[in-house]
Amino acid sequence: MSPYLGADSGTNGTNGANHPIYTLLDGTRQALDHLLSRAQGQIPDESLSHIANVNFSTANSGSPYFPSPLKQTEAISALKAVEAGLAAAIADLQNGTQDRRITVDQERASAFLFSTYLATVGGLDKGHPKVKNLLKDTDLLQAQSILYRRLSANLYETKQPGEYFHLHGSLEATKALNMIGLEGHRTDMTDYHECIKLIEDHVKQFSADELEEMNWKIKQAGVSCLKWEDFQRTEHGQKLLEQPPWRVDSLESESPPAPFPQGLSRAPSPQILTGIRVLELCRIIAGPAMGRGLAEYGAEVIKITSPNLSDVPFFQVDGNLGKHTADLDLRSAEGRKAFEELLQSADVILDGYRPGSLARLGYGPRQILELTKHRQRGIVYVAENCFGHVGPWSSRPGWQQIADCVTGVAWAQGFGMGLSEPVVPPFPMSDYGTGCMGTIAALVGLFKRAKFGGSYHGTTSLCQYDIYLQQLGLYDEHMMKDLREQHDNDFFELRHNDSVDEVGKRALKTMRRTHPELFEERHMQECFSKGFNASVRTVLPVTSIEGVWVGFLRSSRPNGFDKPTWHGWEVDEDMLKQ
Numbered sequence: 001m002s003p004y005l006g007a008d009s010g011t012n013g014t015n016g017a018n019h020p021i022y023t024l025l026d027g028t029r030q031a032l033d034h035l036l037s038r039a040q041g042q043i044p045d046e047s048l049s050h051i052a053n054v055n056f057s058t059a060n061s062g063s064p065y066f067p068s069p070l071k072q073t074e075a076i077s078a079l080k081a082v083e084a085g086l087a088a089a090i091a092d093l094q095n096g097t098q099d100r101r102i103t104v105d106q107e108r109a110s111a112f113l114f115s116t117y118l119a120t121v122g123g124l125d126k127g128h129p130k131v132k133n134l135l136k137d138t139d140l141l142q143a144q145s146i147l148y149r150r151l152s153a154n155l156y157e158t159k160q161p162g163e164y165f166h167l168h169g170s171l172e173a174t175k176a177l178n179m180i181g182l183e184g185h186r187t188d189m190t191d192y193h194e195c196i197k198l199i200e201d202h203v204k205q206f207s208a209d210e211l212e213e214m215n216w217k218i219k220q221a222g223v224s225c226l227k228w229e230d231f232q233r234t235e236h237g238q239k240l241l242e243q244p245p246w247r248v249d250s251l252e253s254e255s256p257p258a259p260f261p262q263g264l265s266r267a268p269s270p271q272i273l274t275g276i277r278v279l280e281l282c283r284i285i286a287g288p289a290m291g292r293g294l295a296e297y298g299a300e301v302i303k304i305t306s307p308n309l310s311d312v313p314f315f316q317v318d319g320n321l322g323k324h325t326a327d328l329d330l331r332s333a334e335g336r337k338a339f340e341e342l343l344q345s346a347d348v349i350l351d352g353y354r355p356g357s358l359a360r361l362g363y364g365p366r367q368i369l370e371l372t373k374h375r376q377r378g379i380v381y382v383a384e385n386c387f388g389h390v391g392p393w394s395s396r397p398g399w400q401q402i403a404d405c406v407t408g409v410a411w412a413q414g415f416g417m418g419l420s421e422p423v424v425p426p427f428p429m430s431d432y433g434t435g436c437m438g439t440i441a442a443l444v445g446l447f448k449r450a451k452f453g454g455s456y457h458g459t460t461s462l463c464q465y466d467i468y469l470q471q472l473g474l475y476d477e478h479m480m481k482d483l484r485e486q487h488d489n490d491f492f493e494l495r496h497n498d499s500v501d502e503v504g505k506r507a508l509k510t511m512r513r514t515h516p517e518l519f520e521e522r523h524m525q526e527c528f529s530k531g532f533n534a535s536v537r538t539v540l541p542v543t544s545i546e547g548v549w550v551g552f553l554r555s556s557r558p559n560g561f562d563k564p565t566w567h568g569w570e571v572d573e574d575m576l577k578q
Contacts, residue, residue, distance in 0.1 A: 022475075022479065024058055024060050024064065024073060024074065024106065025056055025058065027071055027074040027472075028056050028073070028074045028077045028078060028106070029056075030074070030472070031071060031074040031075055031077070031078040031472050032051070032054075032077075032078035032081055032082075034078075034468075034471060034472060035078045035079065035082060035245065035468065036048075036051070036082075038244050038245055038468065038471070039082070039244045039245055039246070040244070041244070042244050042245075042246060042247055042248055042441075042444065043082065043085075043086070043444065044086070044089055044444065044447050044448070044451075046089040046092065046093075046097075046447075047082075047085040047086045047088065047089035047447075048085070050084070050085035050088040050089060050100060050102060051081055051082055051084075051085030053099070053102065054081040054084060054085065054102045054103070054104055055101070055102065055103045055104070056077055056081070056103075056104050056106055057103050057104070057105050057106065058105075058106040058107065059107060059517045060106065060107075060515075060517070062486075062514075062515075063479070063482055063483055063486055063514070064475065064479070064483065065110045065511065065515050065518060066110070066425075066426065066427075066429075066507070066511070067417075067426070067483055067487040067491050067492075067507060067510060067511070068413055068416060068425050068426070069412055069413065069415070069416030069474040069475045069479075069480055070409065070412060070413065070416075070425060070469055070474065071469065071472045071473070071474070071475070072110070072113055072425075072429050072433075072469070073106055073109060073110045073113075074472060075433060075465075075468060075469050075472060076109045076110070076112060076113055076429075076432070076433055076436065077104050077106050077109045079433060079436045079437060079440065080104045080109050080112075080436065080542045080543055081102075081104050082440055083293070083436060083439055083440050083443065083543065084102045084104065084543040084545055085102065086440060086443040086444065086447065087272050087297060087443065087543075087545055087548060087550070088100045088102060088545055088548070089447060090260065090272045090273075090443065090446070090447055090450075091270075091272050091545070091547060091548050093259075093260065093447070093450055093451065094260050094262055094270075094272065095270075095547070098547070100545055100546040100547055100548070101544075101545075101546040102543065102544070102545050102546070103543065103544045104542060104543055105523075105542055105543075105544075107517055107518055107520075107523060108523050108539060108540060108541070108542045109542045110518055111518055111523055111539045112432055112436075112539055112542050113427055113428075113429040113432045113433070114426070114427035114428070114429065114432075114504070114508075115318050115432070115538065115539040116285065116314065116315055116317070116318040116319070116428065117427060117504055117508060118519075118524070118537075118538075118539055119317045119318040119536070119537060119538050119539070120317075120536070120537040121134050121135070121314075121317045121529070121532050121534050121535075121536050121537075121556075122134045122532070122534035122535060123535070123537075126314040126317075127501070127505065131314065132313070134532055134533075134534050135313035135314060135316070135317075135532070135558065136313060136316070136558035136559060136560070137313060138305075138310060138311040138312070138313050138316070138558070138559055139171075139310055139311075139312065139313060140171075140308070140309070140310040141171060141172050141173070141174070141310050142173075143169055143170065143171050143172055143173040143310065144312060144313075146185075146187065146189075146190075147189070147190060147192060147195055148185075148186045148187075148189040148190075148195045149169065149173035149174075149177070149184070149185070150169075150173070150499070150501070151195045151196060151199055151499060152167060152168075152169030152173040152176040152177050152199065153166075153167065153168045153169045153170055153173070153176070153399075153401070153500075154166070154167060154196070154199065154497060154499055154500075155167075155225060155401070155405065155410065155422065155423075155424055155496050155497060156199060156200040156203040156204070156496075156497055157200060157203070157204060157421075157496065157497070158203060158204060158206060158207055158208050158211065159204055159205060159206055159207045159210075160207055160208070162420075162421075163207070163208050163224075163225075164208075164224070164225035164405075164410075164421070164422055164496055165203060165206075165208050165211045165212075165222065165223070165224055165225065166222060166223050166224075166225055166401055166402060166405040166410075166424075167180070167199070167203060167211075167222050168220065168221035168222045168223075168398075168399060168401065168402055170220075170221045170397070170399055171309075171310040171311075171312075172220075172310070175218055175220050176220055176222065177199075179214050179215070179218055179220065180199070180202040180203055180205070180206070180211075180214075181202050181205070182198070182199065182202055186198075192499075192502075196497050196498075196499075200497055208224040209224075211224075212224060219397065220397070221386075221396075221397040221398050221399060221402055222402070223396075223398065223402045223405050223406045224405075224406070225405040225406070225410055225411065225422050226405070226406055226407070226408055226411070227408045227411045228407065228408030228409075228411065228412065228470050229408070230408070231406060231407050231408050235391065235392055236387065236388075236391040236392050236393040236394075237391075237407075239388075239390050239391035239392075240387075240388045240390065240391055240461075240463055240464060240467060241467060243388065243390060243464060244464075245437055245460065245464050245465065245467075245468045246437045246438070246440060246441040246444075246458060246459065246460035246464065247441075247458070247459055247460075248441050248444045248445050248448070248456050248457070248458045249456065249457050249458075249459075250454055250455070250456060250457075251365055251366070251369055251378075251379075251381065251454070251455040251456060251457050252369060252378065252454055252455045253452075253453065253454040254453075254454070255376060255377060255378035255449075255453045255454055255455060256376065256377075256453045257449070257450060257451060257452060257453040258347075258377045258378055258449050258450055258453065259450050260272065260273070260275070260276070260446070260450055261274065261275025261276065262274065262275065263275035265298060265549075265553075266553065266571040266576070267298065267549040267551065267553065267576065268549050268576060269547065269548060269549035270547070270548060270549065271297055271298025271548065271549050271550075272297050272298065272548055273294060273297040273298040273299035273446075274298040274299075275298075275300075276294070276298070276299040276300065276347045276348065276446065277299070277300050277302075277345055277346045277347050277348070277566060278291055278294050278295075278299045278300065278301040278302070278346065278347065278348040278349075278350060278442075279302055279304055279339075279342060279343065279346045279348070279349050279350070280301055280302065280303045280304065280323070280350040280352075281304050281349070281350060281351055281352065281353065281358060281363075282303070282350055282351070282352025282353075282384075283305065283309065283311045283352060283353075284311065284312060284315055284319075284352075284399065284431070285315055285319060285400070285428050285431035285432065285435065286352065286384055286400070286430075286431040286432075286434040286435045286438070286462060287350060287351075287352020287353075287384055287435070287438070288303065288315070288316075288319035288320065288352070288435070289319065289431065289432050289434070289435020289436065289438070289439070290350050290352070290382060290384060290435045290438030290439050290442065291303060291323060291350050292318075292319060292320075292321055292322060292323070292435065293435060293436060293438070293439030293442075294348065294350075294439060294442055294443075295321065295322030295323050295552055295553075296322060296541055296550055296551065296552060297443075297548075297550065298549075298553070299347075299348070300324070300566065300569055301322065301323040301324070302323065302324045302325070302326055302342065302562070302564065302566075303320060303323050303324070303325045303326070303559065304326055304327075304328050304330075304339065304342075304564070305325065305326075305327055305328075305559045305560060306327065306328070306329055306330065307327040307329060307560065308329060311559055313558070316556070316557075316558050316559055317532070317536060317538075317556055318538055318539075318556070319556075320531075320556045320557055320558070320559070321536075321538055321552050321555070321556045322552035322553060322554055322556075322575075323554075323556075323557075324557075324561070324562040324569070325531075325557055325558065325559050325560055325561045325562055326560060326561075326562050326563060326564040327559065327560035328564055330361050330363065331361070336362075338564045339363075339564070340371060341564075342564055342565075342566065343368065343371060343372060344372065344375065345566060346372075346379065347377075347379065347380060347446065347449075348379070348380045348381075348382065348442050348445070348446070349363075349365075349368055349379065349380070349381045349382070350382050350383075350384075350438070350442070351381065351382065351383035351384070352383075352384055352385075353385070354385055354395060354396075354397055355383070355385055355389055355394055355395055356395060365381040365383075365457045368381055369455055378449045378453060378454050378455035378456070379455045379456075380442055380445030380446055380449060380455065380456050380458065381445075381455070381456070381457050381458070382438050382441045382442045382445065382457075382458035382459070382460075383457075383458070383459050383460075384434055384435070384437075384438045384459070384460050384461055384462075385398070385461050385462070386398025386399060386402055386403050386461060386462045386463065387403070387406075387461060387462075387463050388459075388461040388463050388464055389459040389461065398462065399462075400428050400430045400431045400462055401424050401500060402462075403430055403461070403462035403463045403465075403466050404424055404425060404430055404462075404466060405422065405424070406463065407463055407466035407467060407470060408466075408470060409425060409430070409466050409469065409470065410422035410423060410424050410425070410496075412470070412474055413425045414496065416474065416475070416480050416483075417484070417491075417492050417494070418480075418484060418492065419495070419496075421495065421496040422496050423494055423495065423496055423498070423503065424500055424503060425503070426500075426503045426504050426506075426507030426508075427504055427507065430462050430465050430466055430469070431462070433465040433468075433469070434460060434461065434462050434464070434465045437460040437464070437465060438458070438460050441458030441459070441460055442458060444456075444458065445457075445458050486514055487510040487511075487514055488506070488509060488510035488513070490506055490509070490510070491506045491507060491509075491510045494506060523539055523540055524537055524538065524539060524540060525537070525538060525540050525574075525575065525577070525578065526538075526574070527555040527572050527574040527575050528555065528572070528574070529555040529556050529557055530555075530557070531555075531556065531557025531558050531561040532556065532557065532558060536555050536556045538556070540578060541578075551575065551576070551578055552575050553569075553571045553572070553575055553576075554569075554570055554571060554572045554575060555572050555574075555575060
């Protein structure tokens with residue numbers, strides 16, 4: 001057991017070197033205290049007593065789970081406690097105030113942060129070469145098709161030694177590669193290290209400032225890799241630091257209170273969002289994680305995707321859990337008609353696109369309000385993005401790695417590994433953390449709508465999650481020395497230009513050895529998916545709430561599997577077994 005991390009609560013003890021004993025449970029309570037102070041005014045008072053009484057369960061009796069200096073387990077456990085406290089407050093609105101035992105499982109909270117790496121379809125995980133045969137091909141521009149193109153989204157050193165830029169081909173590799181003078185397709189480039197060297201050699205022809213300017217001209221994702229202190233000095237960083245991790249503002253106050261439907265459910269116990277209807281317009285991980293969170297509480301979530309926009313195929317296995325999925329082209333008359341019919345009985349809209357994207361289609365918050373005002377029932381609109389909804393960079397495109405680089409998270413990871421260069425942390429943890437914050441914002445909006453009436457606009461972002469994470473502080477050098485001794489050397493041999501796939505693969509390998517408790521069968525559930533025509537295995541819900549059933553009613557499916565209708569919601573019996 002690490003002398004710096006014990007299983008018991010309390011930090012009064014010291015180890016033999018006179019260093020305070022840090023415990024995961026204490027760190028989580030501190031994270032929760034910080035979160036509540038930062039989110040003041042963004043959480044209903046009725047949820048606070050439930051949050052204060054949350055029990056955190058853990059099998060951890062040693063070092064932190066992740067080979068990282070960032071307090072990821074503590075951060076997500078605190079967020080899940082707030083989410084569960086809100087769910088309990090909603091249950092009180094429905095059935096009367098009562099004490100409810102709430103538990104956050106810290107192994108599952110940690111697993112939630114890399115659940116797409118733990119998910120399998122037909123027994124195959126995301127790294128298996130044959131898994132593509134079971135997936136719908138939504139990689140329309142073939143950004144994921146070959147290694148060379150996948151490495152167009154990666155962290156590289158620039159012309160200035162010690163200066164780094166995250167190139168991001170995202171879902172369109174050709175633009176990023178052409179920008180630095182490379183061909184969009186090179187089928188001859190099949191060696192990992194040769195691909196990295198070729199692309200980095202071209203990135204090194206430019207400074208970060210030049211790359212920023214080039215990126216801006218072609219409206220591509222990509223960002224200079226900043227240290228935390230440098231980000232805080234930027235105008236954008238200062239604007240975001242003034243924001244809570246999420247915020248929920250009033251859109252209108254004329255609509256009367258809209259009580260929760262409390263419809264019939266096949267779940268073993270009542271679900272707080274039974275009868276709540278959600279339209280999710282999101283891609284990749286953070287946005288779909290918001291809808292996944294609402295589906296976990298019983299909401300009917302339809303994920304709407306365009307047949308003309310790319311999406312990463314495997315991320316749908318985990319991200320579409322509990323939902324229906326439908327393809328609609330919102331630029332066509334037919335697609336708009338179908339969407340606006342769905343909209344008339346929707347309670348929540350989830351927006352995972354760049355600020356203004358849906359407004360240009362006529363479906364921004366105020367426009368949605370206008371389209372639904374005749375029904376006299378408010379709406380909750382929640383938007384997440386990369387850079388946040390205020391500040392000079394708010395309209396920039398971005399993904400998790402972009403947020404992790406601009407906020408200093410990548411530099412923190414590199415320093416923690418004993419390096420003098422940044423490394424993008426393992427797994428899409430900021431994505432899942434942001435998704436949880438979006439779920440919280442939606443629950444807050446629904447609670448307020450039920451109690452006071454009106455309509456609400458919730459906002460959050462990847463950068464806001466990273467700010468929250470950074471403000472929790474890092475594990476100290478003594479603990480990091482411990483982690484470097486406990487985990488595989490192979491992980492700490494990673495460098496700035498190793499891909500997210502490579503970082504994730506090595507992290508999984510060392511974590512399976514050092515923390516097998518994260519990978520136990522008791523954390524997983526399996527159910528046949530008609531959409532994938534195969535069995536899908538996913539992580540079980542993180543929280544349990546007395547008197548409330550938390551769980552999914554149906555297995556996953558690929559994008560565009562269902563018709564755009566609120567009718568025909570099936571229940572998969574195997575999903576009811578926990």
